[in-house]
Amino acid sequence: MSLLKGTRVTWLGHSTVLVQTAKGTNILIDPFIAHNPKYPKSFVLPDKIHYILLTHGHGDHISDAVPVATKHGSTVVAVYELAAYLAGKGVADTIGMNLGGTVQLEDVAATMVDAKHSAGAQDEHGTHYVGVAAGFVLTVADGPVLYHAGDTSVFGDMKLIAELYHPEIAMLPIGGHYTMGPKEAALAAKLLAPRMILPLHFGTFPLLQGTPEELVGLVEYGVEVVRLMPGESI
Ligand code: NI
Ligand code: MN
Numbered sequence: 072m073s074l075l076k077g078t079r080v081t082w083l084g085h086s087t088v089l090v091q092t093a094k095g096t097n098i099l100i101d102p103f104i105a106h107n108p109k110y111p112k113s114f115v116l117p118d119k120i121h122y123i124l125l126t127h128g129h130g131d132h133i134s135d136a137v138p139v140a141t142k143h144g145s146t147v148v149a150v151y152e153l154a155a156y157l158a159g160k161g162v163a164d165t166i167g168m169n170l171g172g173t174v175q176l177e178d179v180a181a182t183m184v185d186a187k188h189s190a191g192a193q194d195e196h197g198t199h200y201v202g203v204a205a206g207f208v209l210t211v212a213d214g215p216v217l218y219h220a221g222d223t224s225v226f227g228d229m230k231l232i233a234e235l236y237h238p239e240i241a242m243l244p245i246g247g248h249y250t251m252g253p254k255e256a257a258l259a260a261k262l263l264a265p266r267m268i269l270p271l272h273f274g275t276f277p278l279l280q281g282t283p284e285e286l287v288g289l290v291e292y293g294v295e296v297v298r299l300m301p302g303e304s305i
Contacts, residue, residue: 089117099116103134120143127202128153128190148165186203207221218232222249225258243259
């Protein structure tokens with residue numbers, strides 16, 4: 072697809088997305104695999120995953136960060152406190168950053184942007200403060216600009232994300248209950264003005280009721296809502 076200029080974006084159910092650039096950089100966002108009922112079980116991850124990006128500390132976004140980082144030799148990129156938490160859980164290579172910052176990951180400039188959501192990490196010792204929730208804008212050199220919103224409500228400053236980075240593909244949660252639903256995601260689309268929306272964070276659990284079909288009926292003409300099965304790519 073020409074919009075992607077050789078970059079492949081694969082949805083792995085829930086908010087888990089694999090980005091593979093034309094130059095061969097593999098980035099996995101929010102790995103939720105073992106306990107993700109929508110993860111495509113037959114899907115084989117690339118041997119090398121250079122970076123794992125985490126939007127926030129909830130289990131449905133980080134639960135497979137340690138095993139994937141260990142097996143695939145990945146550097147984990149997350150908000151400062153979450154990166155430190157995962158270093159404490161055994162991840163050898165981490166990059167801690169914060170909102171508004173950009174790190175260069177091979178041919179991808181990853182900018183951490185705002186999200187409106189809670190962000191504690193839970194383990195057998197309780198709930199830990201692991202920084203704030205975030206989204207990522209990925210500006211691929213000679214490629215597309217991607218935005219993964221993480222978990223969030225709609226917020227007016229999405230307009231700033233559009234003004235600064237011009238994302239062409241917006242990956243937005245639409246399930247409702249824990250994040251925005253289709254009604255709010257339609258307004259997010261208006262603020263972000265992407266060419267395509269890849270809906271995330273729906274249908275995984277019964278509480279996540281929002282559907283891509285609802286979103287299709289709400290977005291303005293000119294924005295394509297991409298409907299993938301887990302394991303499929305754009
Ligand atoms: Ni969450
Ligand atoms: Mn979530």
